[in-house]
Amino acid sequence: MALMDLQERNERLFYKLLIDNVEELLPVVYTPTVGEACQKYGSIFRRPQGLYISLKEKGRILEVLRNWPEKSIQVIVVTDGERILGLGDLGCQGMGIPVGKLALYTALGGVRPSACLPITIDVGTTNEDLLKDEFYIGLKQRRATGQEYYELLDEFMTAVRQNYGQKVLVQFEDFANHNAFTLLEKYRANHLVFNDDIQGTAAVVLAGLIAALKSVGGTLADHKFLFFGAGEAGTGIAELVALEISRQGKVSVEEARQKIWLVDSKGLVVASRNEILQPFKKRYAHEHEPVKDLLDAVKAIRPTALIGSAGVGRSFTKEVIETMSSINERPIILALSNPTSQSECTAEEAYTWSQGRAIFGSGSPFDPVKYNDKLFVPAQANNAYIFPGFGLGVVISGAVRVTDDMVLAAAEGLADQVTPEHIDKGLIYPPFSIIRKISANISARVAAKAYDLGLASQLPRPKDLVKYAESCMYTPVYRSYR
Ligand SMILES: NC(=O)C1=CN([C@@H]2O[C@H](COP(=O)(O)OP(=O)(O)OC[C@H]3O[C@@H](n4cnc5c(N)ncnc54)[C@H](OP(=O)(O)O)[C@@H]3O)[C@@H](O)[C@H]2O)C=CC1
Numbered sequence: 186m187a188l189m190d191l192q193e194r195n196e197r198l199f200y201k202l203l204i205d206n207v208e209e210l211l212p213v214v215y216t217p218t219v220g221e222a223c224q225k226y227g228s229i230f231r232r233p234q235g236l237y238i239s240l241k242e243k244g245r246i247l248e249v250l251r252n253w254p255e256k257s258i259q260v261i262v263v264t265d266g267e268r269i270l271g272l273g274d275l276g277c278q279g280m281g282i283p284v285g286k287l288a289l290y291t292a293l294g295g296v297r298p299s300a301c302l303p304i305t306i307d308v309g310t311t312n313e314d315l316l317k318d319e320f321y322i323g324l325k326q327r328r329a330t331g332q333e334y335y336e337l338l339d340e341f342m343t344a345v346r347q348n349y350g351q352k353v354l355v356q357f358e359d360f361a362n363h364n365a366f367t368l369l370e371k372y373r374a375n376h377l378v379f380n381d382d383i384q385g386t387a388a389v390v391l392a393g394l395i396a397a398l399k400s401v402g403g404t405l406a407d408h409k410f411l412f413f414g415a416g417e418a419g420t421g422i423a424e425l426v427a428l429e430i431s432r433q434g435k436v437s438v439e440e441a442r443q444k445i446w447l448v449d450s451k452g453l454v455v456a457s458r459n460e461i462l463q464p465f466k467k468r469y470a471h472e473h474e475p476v477k478d479l480l481d482a483v484k485a486i487r488p489t490a491l492i493g494s495a496g497v498g499r500s501f502t503k504e505v506i507e508t509m510s511s512i513n514e515r516p517i518i519l520a521l522s523n524p525t526s527q528s529e530c531t532a533e534e535a536y537t538w539s540q541g542r543a544i545f546g547s548g549s550p551f552d553p554v555k556y557n558d559k560l561f562v563p564a565q566a567n568n569a570y571i572f573p574g575f576g577l578g579v580v581i582s583g584a585v586r587v588t589d590d591m592v593l594a595a596a597e598g599l600a601d602q603v604t605p606e607h608i609d610k611g612l613i614y615p616p617f618s619i620i621r622k623i624s625a626n627i628s629a630r631v632a633a634k635a636y637d638l639g640l641a642s643q644l645p646r647p648k649d650l651v652k653y654a655e656s657c658m659y660t661p662v663y664r665s666y667r
Protein backbone atom coordinates (compact mmCIF):
# COMPACT_ATOMS: atom_id res chain seq x y z
CA MET A 186 0.00 0.00 0.00
CA ALA A 187 2.90 2.33 0.75
CA LEU A 188 4.38 1.59 -2.66
CA MET A 189 1.01 2.17 -4.35
CA ASP A 190 0.86 5.54 -2.65
CA LEU A 191 4.38 6.39 -3.76
CA GLN A 192 3.61 5.36 -7.34
CA GLU A 193 0.66 7.74 -7.30
CA ARG A 194 2.49 10.59 -5.58
CA ASN A 195 5.91 10.55 -7.21
CA GLU A 196 6.17 8.10 -10.08
CA ARG A 197 9.83 8.79 -10.82
CA LEU A 198 10.84 8.15 -7.22
CA PHE A 199 8.77 4.94 -7.21
CA TYR A 200 10.65 3.65 -10.26
CA LYS A 201 14.02 4.81 -8.94
CA LEU A 202 13.35 2.92 -5.72
CA LEU A 203 12.18 -0.18 -7.58
CA ILE A 204 15.10 -0.23 -10.02
CA ASP A 205 17.72 0.36 -7.33
CA ASN A 206 16.25 -2.26 -4.97
CA VAL A 207 14.78 -4.70 -7.42
CA GLU A 208 15.58 -7.92 -5.56
CA GLU A 209 14.09 -6.57 -2.34
CA LEU A 210 10.98 -4.96 -3.83
CA LEU A 211 10.06 -7.41 -6.58
CA PRO A 212 8.33 -9.72 -4.05
CA VAL A 213 6.18 -6.76 -2.96
CA VAL A 214 5.17 -5.26 -6.28
CA TYR A 215 4.94 -8.75 -7.78
CA THR A 216 4.48 -12.31 -6.52
CA PRO A 217 3.80 -13.21 -3.74
CA THR A 218 2.52 -9.91 -2.23
CA VAL A 219 0.60 -8.84 -5.33
CA GLY A 220 -1.51 -12.00 -4.88
CA GLU A 221 -2.49 -10.99 -1.37
CA ALA A 222 -3.13 -7.43 -2.57
CA CYS A 223 -5.55 -8.79 -5.19
CA GLN A 224 -7.35 -10.91 -2.59
CA LYS A 225 -7.83 -7.78 -0.45
CA TYR A 226 -8.13 -5.27 -3.29
CA GLY A 227 -11.66 -4.23 -2.38
CA SER A 228 -10.78 -3.24 1.17
CA ILE A 229 -7.46 -1.53 0.34
CA PHE A 230 -8.81 0.27 -2.74
CA ARG A 231 -8.02 3.97 -2.81
CA ARG A 232 -7.89 5.15 -6.41
CA PRO A 233 -8.25 3.26 -9.67
CA GLN A 234 -4.79 2.50 -11.05
CA GLY A 235 -5.94 1.20 -14.39
CA LEU A 236 -8.92 1.18 -16.71
CA TYR A 237 -11.96 -0.98 -15.99
CA ILE A 238 -14.12 -2.01 -18.90
CA SER A 239 -17.32 -3.73 -17.87
CA LEU A 240 -20.08 -5.59 -19.65
CA LYS A 241 -22.21 -2.51 -19.06
CA GLU A 242 -19.96 -0.61 -21.44
CA LYS A 243 -20.68 -2.95 -24.32
CA GLY A 244 -21.11 -0.83 -27.43
CA ARG A 245 -19.11 2.05 -25.90
CA ILE A 246 -15.65 0.58 -25.34
CA LEU A 247 -13.95 3.00 -27.72
CA GLU A 248 -15.44 5.89 -25.77
CA VAL A 249 -14.19 4.38 -22.50
CA LEU A 250 -10.67 3.92 -23.92
CA ARG A 251 -10.69 7.57 -24.96
CA ASN A 252 -11.20 8.55 -21.34
CA TRP A 253 -7.70 7.36 -20.48
CA PRO A 254 -5.59 10.53 -20.27
CA GLU A 255 -2.46 9.20 -22.04
CA LYS A 256 -2.82 9.04 -25.80
CA SER A 257 0.43 7.38 -26.80
CA ILE A 258 0.19 3.80 -25.50
CA GLN A 259 2.72 1.10 -26.37
CA VAL A 260 1.80 -1.80 -24.08
CA ILE A 261 -1.55 -2.88 -22.63
CA VAL A 262 -1.72 -5.67 -20.06
CA VAL A 263 -5.28 -6.93 -19.86
CA THR A 264 -6.93 -9.48 -17.59
CA ASP A 265 -10.47 -10.62 -16.97
CA GLY A 266 -9.46 -11.78 -13.50
CA GLU A 267 -10.59 -15.38 -13.90
CA ARG A 268 -7.25 -17.10 -13.05
CA ILE A 269 -5.24 -14.74 -10.89
CA LEU A 270 -1.92 -16.52 -10.20
CA GLY A 271 -2.93 -19.81 -8.58
CA LEU A 272 -5.63 -18.05 -6.53
CA GLY A 273 -8.56 -18.62 -8.84
CA ASP A 274 -11.25 -16.17 -9.91
CA LEU A 275 -10.71 -12.79 -8.23
CA GLY A 276 -12.88 -10.87 -10.70
CA CYS A 277 -12.14 -7.17 -10.86
CA GLN A 278 -9.72 -7.43 -7.99
CA GLY A 279 -7.32 -9.00 -10.44
CA MET A 280 -6.40 -5.42 -11.48
CA GLY A 281 -3.35 -5.74 -9.20
CA ILE A 282 -1.83 -8.06 -11.81
CA PRO A 283 -1.85 -5.76 -14.89
CA VAL A 284 -0.73 -2.90 -12.64
CA GLY A 285 2.13 -4.99 -11.20
CA LYS A 286 3.15 -6.43 -14.59
CA LEU A 287 3.30 -2.97 -16.13
CA ALA A 288 5.35 -1.63 -13.21
CA LEU A 289 7.85 -4.34 -14.21
CA TYR A 290 7.59 -3.35 -17.88
CA THR A 291 8.92 0.03 -16.82
CA ALA A 292 11.35 -0.92 -14.04
CA LEU A 293 12.75 -4.09 -15.63
CA GLY A 294 12.25 -3.37 -19.32
CA GLY A 295 12.42 0.41 -19.54
CA VAL A 296 9.07 1.00 -21.26
CA ARG A 297 7.91 4.54 -20.37
CA PRO A 298 5.26 4.48 -17.60
CA SER A 299 2.97 6.81 -19.54
CA ALA A 300 3.02 4.32 -22.45
CA CYS A 301 1.66 1.49 -20.26
CA LEU A 302 -2.04 0.85 -19.80
CA PRO A 303 -3.43 -1.70 -17.27
CA ILE A 304 -6.92 -2.91 -18.15
CA THR A 305 -9.39 -5.20 -16.39
CA ILE A 306 -12.36 -6.48 -18.31
CA ASP A 307 -15.21 -7.03 -15.89
CA VAL A 308 -17.63 -9.70 -16.99
CA GLY A 309 -18.62 -10.74 -13.46
CA THR A 310 -17.11 -13.42 -11.24
CA THR A 311 -17.80 -16.96 -10.10
CA ASN A 312 -16.21 -16.22 -6.74
CA GLU A 313 -19.10 -16.54 -4.25
CA ASP A 314 -17.19 -14.77 -1.47
CA LEU A 315 -16.65 -11.73 -3.68
CA LEU A 316 -20.27 -11.74 -4.85
CA LYS A 317 -21.31 -11.51 -1.20
CA ASP A 318 -18.62 -8.98 -0.22
CA GLU A 319 -19.97 -5.45 0.33
CA PHE A 320 -16.55 -4.04 -0.63
CA TYR A 321 -16.31 -5.93 -3.91
CA ILE A 322 -15.47 -3.37 -6.60
CA GLY A 323 -16.78 -5.20 -9.64
CA LEU A 324 -20.03 -6.30 -11.23
CA LYS A 325 -21.98 -8.46 -8.81
CA GLN A 326 -23.13 -11.06 -11.26
CA ARG A 327 -21.96 -14.44 -12.47
CA ARG A 328 -19.41 -14.39 -15.29
CA ALA A 329 -20.65 -13.83 -18.82
CA THR A 330 -19.53 -16.64 -21.09
CA GLY A 331 -19.85 -17.78 -24.70
CA GLN A 332 -21.05 -15.36 -27.34
CA GLU A 333 -21.63 -12.48 -24.93
CA TYR A 334 -18.05 -12.77 -23.64
CA TYR A 335 -16.41 -13.15 -27.05
CA GLU A 336 -18.37 -10.23 -28.52
CA LEU A 337 -17.11 -7.99 -25.72
CA LEU A 338 -13.52 -9.12 -26.32
CA ASP A 339 -13.94 -8.53 -30.05
CA GLU A 340 -15.20 -5.04 -29.45
CA PHE A 341 -12.27 -4.43 -27.08
CA MET A 342 -9.65 -5.57 -29.61
CA THR A 343 -11.22 -3.48 -32.36
CA ALA A 344 -11.44 -0.41 -30.12
CA VAL A 345 -7.77 -0.79 -29.11
CA ARG A 346 -6.74 -0.81 -32.74
CA GLN A 347 -9.00 2.14 -33.60
CA ASN A 348 -7.69 4.20 -30.72
CA TYR A 349 -4.00 3.32 -30.67
CA GLY A 350 -3.25 1.85 -34.09
CA GLN A 351 -1.86 -1.60 -34.81
CA LYS A 352 1.44 -1.19 -32.99
CA VAL A 353 0.22 -1.40 -29.41
CA LEU A 354 1.18 -4.71 -27.80
CA VAL A 355 -1.76 -6.35 -26.01
CA GLN A 356 -0.55 -8.79 -23.36
CA PHE A 357 -3.20 -11.21 -22.15
CA GLU A 358 -2.65 -12.08 -18.51
CA ASP A 359 -4.28 -14.50 -16.12
CA PHE A 360 -7.26 -15.46 -18.23
CA ALA A 361 -8.64 -18.93 -17.50
CA ASN A 362 -7.38 -21.49 -19.99
CA HIS A 363 -10.80 -22.13 -21.53
CA ASN A 364 -10.52 -18.62 -22.96
CA ALA A 365 -6.77 -17.97 -23.07
CA PHE A 366 -5.87 -20.41 -25.85
CA THR A 367 -8.91 -19.42 -27.91
CA LEU A 368 -8.17 -15.70 -27.64
CA LEU A 369 -4.52 -16.16 -28.56
CA GLU A 370 -5.37 -18.27 -31.60
CA LYS A 371 -8.13 -15.89 -32.63
CA TYR A 372 -6.09 -12.68 -32.53
CA ARG A 373 -2.47 -13.63 -33.14
CA ALA A 374 -2.76 -13.59 -36.94
CA ASN A 375 -4.19 -10.08 -37.20
CA HIS A 376 -3.28 -8.27 -33.99
CA LEU A 377 -0.15 -7.65 -31.96
CA VAL A 378 -0.90 -9.98 -29.02
CA PHE A 379 1.18 -11.96 -26.55
CA ASN A 380 -0.06 -14.34 -23.87
CA ASP A 381 2.36 -14.06 -20.99
CA ASP A 382 1.18 -17.21 -19.18
CA ILE A 383 1.53 -19.36 -22.31
CA GLN A 384 4.37 -17.73 -24.25
CA GLY A 385 6.32 -15.73 -21.63
CA THR A 386 6.41 -18.69 -19.24
CA ALA A 387 7.47 -20.98 -22.07
CA ALA A 388 10.44 -18.74 -22.89
CA VAL A 389 11.65 -18.38 -19.30
CA VAL A 390 11.44 -22.12 -18.61
CA LEU A 391 13.08 -23.13 -21.89
CA ALA A 392 15.94 -20.74 -21.09
CA GLY A 393 16.26 -22.27 -17.60
CA LEU A 394 16.30 -25.80 -19.03
CA ILE A 395 18.99 -24.88 -21.56
CA ALA A 396 21.07 -23.45 -18.70
CA ALA A 397 20.38 -26.45 -16.44
CA LEU A 398 21.64 -28.82 -19.10
CA LYS A 399 25.03 -27.14 -18.87
CA SER A 400 25.27 -28.72 -15.39
CA VAL A 401 23.31 -31.89 -16.00
CA GLY A 402 24.66 -32.68 -19.45
CA GLY A 403 23.00 -33.88 -22.64
CA THR A 404 20.79 -32.10 -25.12
CA LEU A 405 17.08 -31.37 -24.63
CA ALA A 406 16.31 -34.44 -26.73
CA ASP A 407 18.23 -36.64 -24.27
CA HIS A 408 15.84 -35.64 -21.49
CA LYS A 409 12.32 -36.55 -20.48
CA PHE A 410 9.97 -33.89 -19.15
CA LEU A 411 6.99 -34.48 -16.88
CA PHE A 412 4.60 -31.60 -16.31
CA PHE A 413 2.33 -31.54 -13.29
CA GLY A 414 -0.37 -29.22 -14.63
CA ALA A 415 -1.47 -29.32 -18.26
CA GLY A 416 -2.85 -25.83 -18.75
CA GLU A 417 -1.50 -22.56 -20.09
CA ALA A 418 1.89 -22.63 -18.40
CA GLY A 419 2.45 -26.40 -18.71
CA THR A 420 1.48 -26.90 -22.34
CA GLY A 421 2.90 -23.50 -23.36
CA ILE A 422 6.30 -24.63 -22.09
CA ALA A 423 5.84 -28.11 -23.55
CA GLU A 424 5.19 -26.69 -27.03
CA LEU A 425 8.25 -24.41 -26.97
CA VAL A 426 10.49 -27.20 -25.65
CA ALA A 427 9.20 -29.47 -28.42
CA LEU A 428 9.82 -26.75 -31.01
CA GLU A 429 13.39 -26.27 -29.76
CA ILE A 430 14.06 -30.04 -29.72
CA SER A 431 12.76 -30.27 -33.28
CA ARG A 432 14.98 -27.37 -34.41
CA GLN A 433 18.09 -28.74 -32.66
CA GLY A 434 17.64 -32.33 -33.77
CA LYS A 435 16.03 -31.66 -37.14
CA VAL A 436 13.14 -33.93 -36.17
CA SER A 437 9.43 -33.20 -36.46
CA VAL A 438 7.63 -31.43 -33.62
CA GLU A 439 5.39 -34.51 -33.31
CA GLU A 440 8.44 -36.67 -32.66
CA ALA A 441 9.85 -34.13 -30.20
CA ARG A 442 6.57 -34.19 -28.25
CA GLN A 443 7.22 -37.86 -27.42
CA LYS A 444 9.77 -36.66 -24.84
CA ILE A 445 7.07 -34.78 -22.96
CA TRP A 446 4.36 -36.09 -20.62
CA LEU A 447 1.57 -34.27 -18.83
CA VAL A 448 -0.34 -34.89 -15.61
CA ASP A 449 -3.61 -33.05 -15.10
CA SER A 450 -6.33 -33.23 -12.43
CA LYS A 451 -7.30 -36.71 -13.66
CA GLY A 452 -3.78 -38.18 -13.75
CA LEU A 453 -1.36 -38.90 -16.57
CA VAL A 454 -2.68 -37.64 -19.91
CA VAL A 455 -2.81 -40.79 -22.05
CA ALA A 456 -4.31 -41.73 -25.41
CA SER A 457 -6.85 -44.15 -23.89
CA ARG A 458 -8.58 -41.43 -21.84
CA ASN A 459 -12.32 -41.74 -22.10
CA GLU A 460 -12.99 -38.08 -22.76
CA ILE A 461 -12.55 -35.39 -25.37
CA LEU A 462 -9.21 -33.79 -24.60
CA GLN A 463 -8.60 -30.10 -25.28
CA PRO A 464 -6.34 -29.68 -28.35
CA PHE A 465 -3.45 -28.34 -26.25
CA LYS A 466 -3.41 -31.61 -24.24
CA LYS A 467 -4.30 -34.05 -27.01
CA ARG A 468 -0.87 -33.65 -28.66
CA TYR A 469 0.72 -35.16 -25.55
CA ALA A 470 -1.72 -38.00 -24.99
CA HIS A 471 0.78 -40.80 -25.66
CA GLU A 472 0.15 -44.53 -25.51
CA HIS A 473 0.42 -45.61 -21.88
CA GLU A 474 -1.73 -47.33 -19.33
CA PRO A 475 -3.68 -44.92 -17.09
CA VAL A 476 -1.79 -43.56 -14.06
CA LYS A 477 -3.78 -41.84 -11.34
CA ASP A 478 -1.34 -39.76 -9.32
CA LEU A 479 1.89 -37.81 -9.61
CA LEU A 480 4.08 -40.18 -7.63
CA ASP A 481 3.05 -43.14 -9.78
CA ALA A 482 3.54 -41.03 -12.90
CA VAL A 483 7.11 -40.17 -11.83
CA LYS A 484 7.79 -43.86 -11.20
CA ALA A 485 6.27 -44.89 -14.54
CA ILE A 486 7.73 -42.18 -16.78
CA ARG A 487 11.09 -41.71 -14.98
CA PRO A 488 11.49 -38.07 -16.05
CA THR A 489 14.74 -36.12 -15.79
CA ALA A 490 12.82 -32.87 -15.25
CA LEU A 491 9.67 -32.36 -13.22
CA ILE A 492 7.82 -29.11 -13.85
CA GLY A 493 4.98 -28.01 -11.60
CA SER A 494 2.29 -25.73 -13.02
CA ALA A 495 -0.97 -26.95 -11.48
CA GLY A 496 -1.36 -24.21 -8.89
CA VAL A 497 -1.60 -26.88 -6.20
CA GLY A 498 0.61 -26.09 -3.22
CA ARG A 499 2.90 -28.74 -1.69
CA SER A 500 2.13 -31.34 -4.35
CA PHE A 501 5.83 -32.24 -4.76
CA THR A 502 5.92 -34.40 -1.65
CA LYS A 503 8.97 -35.95 -0.01
CA GLU A 504 8.28 -39.20 -1.88
CA VAL A 505 7.99 -37.41 -5.23
CA ILE A 506 11.30 -35.56 -4.79
CA GLU A 507 13.05 -38.62 -3.36
CA THR A 508 11.86 -40.67 -6.31
CA MET A 509 13.11 -38.00 -8.77
CA SER A 510 16.44 -38.08 -6.91
CA SER A 511 16.68 -41.86 -7.04
CA ILE A 512 16.17 -41.75 -10.82
CA ASN A 513 18.52 -38.82 -11.49
CA GLU A 514 21.91 -37.71 -10.22
CA ARG A 515 20.83 -34.06 -10.77
CA PRO A 516 17.01 -33.94 -10.91
CA ILE A 517 15.61 -30.75 -12.44
CA ILE A 518 12.70 -29.61 -10.29
CA LEU A 519 10.72 -26.50 -11.12
CA ALA A 520 7.89 -25.42 -8.83
CA LEU A 521 6.37 -22.74 -11.02
CA SER A 522 3.03 -22.13 -9.32
CA ASN A 523 2.36 -18.76 -7.70
CA PRO A 524 2.10 -17.26 -5.20
CA THR A 525 4.27 -18.94 -2.55
CA SER A 526 1.25 -20.67 -0.96
CA GLN A 527 0.68 -22.56 -4.23
CA SER A 528 4.31 -23.49 -4.84
CA GLU A 529 4.67 -27.25 -5.42
CA CYS A 530 7.42 -27.37 -2.78
CA THR A 531 9.72 -24.97 -0.97
CA ALA A 532 13.38 -24.50 -1.87
CA GLU A 533 14.34 -26.06 1.44
CA GLU A 534 12.26 -29.15 0.71
CA ALA A 535 13.75 -29.51 -2.79
CA TYR A 536 17.34 -29.29 -1.57
CA THR A 537 16.86 -31.35 1.60
CA TRP A 538 14.85 -34.19 0.05
CA SER A 539 17.24 -34.42 -2.91
CA GLN A 540 20.26 -34.25 -0.56
CA GLY A 541 21.43 -31.08 -2.26
CA ARG A 542 21.33 -32.56 -5.77
CA ALA A 543 18.27 -30.84 -7.23
CA ILE A 544 18.54 -28.04 -9.74
CA PHE A 545 15.65 -26.02 -8.42
CA GLY A 546 13.67 -23.03 -9.56
CA SER A 547 10.35 -21.60 -8.36
CA GLY A 548 7.83 -19.08 -9.67
CA SER A 549 7.81 -17.14 -6.40
CA PRO A 550 11.04 -16.28 -4.61
CA PHE A 551 12.60 -18.34 -1.83
CA ASP A 552 15.54 -17.35 0.37
CA PRO A 553 18.85 -19.18 -0.06
CA VAL A 554 19.03 -22.47 1.82
CA LYS A 555 21.94 -23.88 3.80
CA TYR A 556 22.19 -27.65 3.49
CA ASN A 557 25.18 -29.61 4.79
CA ASP A 558 27.13 -26.35 5.17
CA LYS A 559 26.60 -25.45 1.52
CA LEU A 560 24.56 -22.46 0.46
CA PHE A 561 22.01 -23.08 -2.32
CA VAL A 562 20.53 -20.06 -4.10
CA PRO A 563 17.18 -20.97 -5.70
CA ALA A 564 16.40 -19.53 -9.12
CA GLN A 565 13.17 -17.62 -9.66
CA ALA A 566 11.66 -19.24 -12.72
CA ASN A 567 9.19 -16.51 -13.53
CA ASN A 568 8.09 -14.92 -16.78
CA ALA A 569 9.21 -11.57 -15.28
CA TYR A 570 12.59 -12.39 -16.85
CA ILE A 571 10.99 -12.38 -20.28
CA PHE A 572 7.99 -10.12 -20.83
CA PRO A 573 9.64 -6.73 -20.05
CA GLY A 574 12.50 -7.33 -22.51
CA PHE A 575 10.18 -9.03 -24.97
CA GLY A 576 7.82 -6.06 -24.95
CA LEU A 577 10.67 -3.60 -25.33
CA GLY A 578 11.91 -5.56 -28.36
CA VAL A 579 8.47 -5.37 -29.94
CA VAL A 580 8.21 -1.64 -29.22
CA ILE A 581 11.67 -0.62 -30.51
CA SER A 582 11.34 -2.62 -33.71
CA GLY A 583 7.76 -1.58 -34.32
CA ALA A 584 6.89 -5.26 -34.73
CA VAL A 585 3.37 -5.79 -35.98
CA ARG A 586 2.98 -9.45 -34.95
CA VAL A 587 4.34 -11.85 -32.34
CA THR A 588 5.58 -15.20 -33.69
CA ASP A 589 6.89 -18.37 -32.05
CA ASP A 590 10.31 -17.55 -33.49
CA MET A 591 10.33 -14.29 -31.54
CA VAL A 592 9.42 -16.18 -28.34
CA LEU A 593 12.23 -18.66 -29.05
CA ALA A 594 14.60 -15.74 -29.63
CA ALA A 595 13.67 -14.33 -26.20
CA ALA A 596 14.43 -17.70 -24.57
CA GLU A 597 17.81 -17.86 -26.32
CA GLY A 598 18.52 -14.25 -25.35
CA LEU A 599 17.94 -15.10 -21.68
CA ALA A 600 19.86 -18.40 -21.80
CA ASP A 601 22.84 -16.55 -23.28
CA GLN A 602 22.99 -14.33 -20.20
CA VAL A 603 23.67 -17.31 -17.94
CA THR A 604 27.44 -17.41 -17.42
CA PRO A 605 29.70 -20.31 -16.32
CA GLU A 606 29.89 -18.63 -12.89
CA HIS A 607 26.10 -18.83 -12.55
CA ILE A 608 26.18 -22.47 -13.63
CA ASP A 609 28.92 -23.26 -11.08
CA LYS A 610 26.64 -21.91 -8.36
CA GLY A 611 23.77 -24.08 -9.63
CA LEU A 612 21.89 -21.02 -10.92
CA ILE A 613 19.82 -21.36 -14.07
CA TYR A 614 19.15 -17.63 -14.43
CA PRO A 615 21.26 -14.55 -13.86
CA PRO A 616 20.24 -12.48 -10.82
CA PHE A 617 17.43 -9.93 -11.05
CA SER A 618 19.94 -7.27 -9.94
CA ILE A 619 21.12 -7.08 -13.60
CA ILE A 620 17.67 -7.42 -15.12
CA ARG A 621 17.85 -4.23 -17.20
CA LYS A 622 20.96 -5.54 -18.95
CA ILE A 623 19.20 -8.89 -19.45
CA SER A 624 16.10 -7.14 -20.80
CA ALA A 625 18.16 -5.07 -23.26
CA ASN A 626 19.69 -8.29 -24.61
CA ILE A 627 16.36 -10.11 -24.83
CA SER A 628 14.86 -7.06 -26.48
CA ALA A 629 17.66 -6.98 -29.08
CA ARG A 630 17.14 -10.67 -29.90
CA VAL A 631 13.38 -10.25 -30.26
CA ALA A 632 13.76 -7.12 -32.38
CA ALA A 633 16.40 -8.81 -34.57
CA LYS A 634 14.02 -11.69 -35.20
CA ALA A 635 11.19 -9.28 -36.05
CA TYR A 636 13.47 -7.53 -38.59
CA ASP A 637 14.63 -10.86 -40.04
CA LEU A 638 11.02 -11.97 -40.48
CA GLY A 639 10.00 -8.71 -42.13
CA LEU A 640 7.63 -7.91 -39.26
CA ALA A 641 9.40 -4.78 -38.02
CA SER A 642 8.06 -1.41 -39.11
CA GLN A 643 10.64 0.81 -37.37
CA LEU A 644 13.10 1.52 -40.19
CA PRO A 645 15.99 1.69 -40.77
CA ARG A 646 17.15 -1.27 -38.66
CA PRO A 647 19.57 0.00 -35.98
CA LYS A 648 23.10 -1.43 -36.38
CA ASP A 649 23.65 -2.32 -32.74
CA LEU A 650 20.30 -3.42 -31.34
CA VAL A 651 21.52 -3.93 -27.76
CA LYS A 652 22.87 -0.37 -27.60
CA TYR A 653 19.75 0.92 -29.29
CA ALA A 654 17.51 -0.91 -26.79
CA GLU A 655 19.50 0.55 -23.89
CA SER A 656 19.23 4.03 -25.34
CA CYS A 657 15.43 3.67 -25.57
CA MET A 658 14.98 2.57 -21.96
CA TYR A 659 13.18 4.89 -19.56
CA THR A 660 15.38 5.95 -16.65
CA PRO A 661 13.81 7.76 -13.72
CA VAL A 662 15.78 10.98 -13.24
CA TYR A 663 14.49 14.38 -12.26
CA ARG A 664 14.60 16.98 -14.99
CA SER A 665 17.01 19.84 -14.63
CA TYR A 666 15.04 23.08 -14.47
CA ARG A 667 17.99 25.34 -15.30
N1 LIG B 1 6.32 -19.06 -12.81
C1 LIG B 1 5.68 -18.44 -13.78
O1 LIG B 1 6.23 -17.60 -14.49
C2 LIG B 1 4.25 -18.76 -14.03
C3 LIG B 1 3.53 -19.49 -13.14
N2 LIG B 1 2.22 -19.78 -13.39
C4 LIG B 1 1.50 -20.50 -12.36
O2 LIG B 1 1.13 -21.77 -12.84
C5 LIG B 1 -0.09 -22.17 -12.22
C6 LIG B 1 -1.04 -22.66 -13.30
O3 LIG B 1 -1.30 -21.66 -14.22
P1 LIG B 1 -1.97 -22.03 -15.64
O4 LIG B 1 -1.20 -23.05 -16.34
O5 LIG B 1 -2.24 -20.76 -16.32
O6 LIG B 1 -3.36 -22.64 -15.12
P2 LIG B 1 -4.38 -23.54 -15.90
O7 LIG B 1 -5.65 -23.43 -15.19
O8 LIG B 1 -4.32 -23.26 -17.34
O9 LIG B 1 -3.80 -25.03 -15.70
C7 LIG B 1 -3.79 -25.69 -14.48
C8 LIG B 1 -3.54 -27.15 -14.76
O10 LIG B 1 -3.35 -27.80 -13.51
C9 LIG B 1 -4.16 -28.96 -13.46
N3 LIG B 1 -4.55 -29.25 -12.09
C10 LIG B 1 -5.36 -28.56 -11.27
N4 LIG B 1 -5.49 -29.20 -10.10
C11 LIG B 1 -4.75 -30.33 -10.18
C12 LIG B 1 -4.49 -31.40 -9.31
N5 LIG B 1 -5.02 -31.45 -8.08
N6 LIG B 1 -3.68 -32.39 -9.74
C13 LIG B 1 -3.15 -32.36 -10.97
N7 LIG B 1 -3.35 -31.35 -11.85
C14 LIG B 1 -4.14 -30.36 -11.46
C15 LIG B 1 -5.38 -28.64 -14.31
O11 LIG B 1 -5.96 -29.86 -14.68
P3 LIG B 1 -7.26 -29.98 -15.63
O12 LIG B 1 -6.73 -29.62 -17.00
O13 LIG B 1 -7.64 -31.41 -15.51
O14 LIG B 1 -8.26 -29.00 -15.12
C16 LIG B 1 -4.70 -27.86 -15.46
O15 LIG B 1 -4.20 -28.76 -16.42
C17 LIG B 1 -0.60 -20.96 -11.44
O16 LIG B 1 -0.30 -21.15 -10.08
C18 LIG B 1 0.22 -19.81 -11.97
O17 LIG B 1 0.48 -18.85 -10.98
C19 LIG B 1 1.58 -19.39 -14.53
C20 LIG B 1 2.25 -18.65 -15.44
C21 LIG B 1 3.62 -18.22 -15.23
Ligand SMILES: CC(=O)C(=O)O
Nearest residue numbers: 270359382523567568
Ligand atom coordinates in the same frame (compact mmCIF):
# COMPACT_ATOMS: atom_id res chain seq x y z
C1 LIG C 1 3.81 -15.26 -13.16
C2 LIG C 1 2.50 -15.35 -13.77
O1 LIG C 1 2.26 -14.79 -14.82
C3 LIG C 1 1.46 -16.13 -13.12
O2 LIG C 1 1.72 -16.77 -12.10
O3 LIG C 1 0.35 -16.12 -13.64
Ligand SMILES: [Mg+2]
Nearest residue numbers: 358359381382
Ligand atom coordinates in the same frame (compact mmCIF):
# COMPACT_ATOMS: atom_id res chain seq x y z
MG1 LIG D 1 0.19 -14.64 -15.21
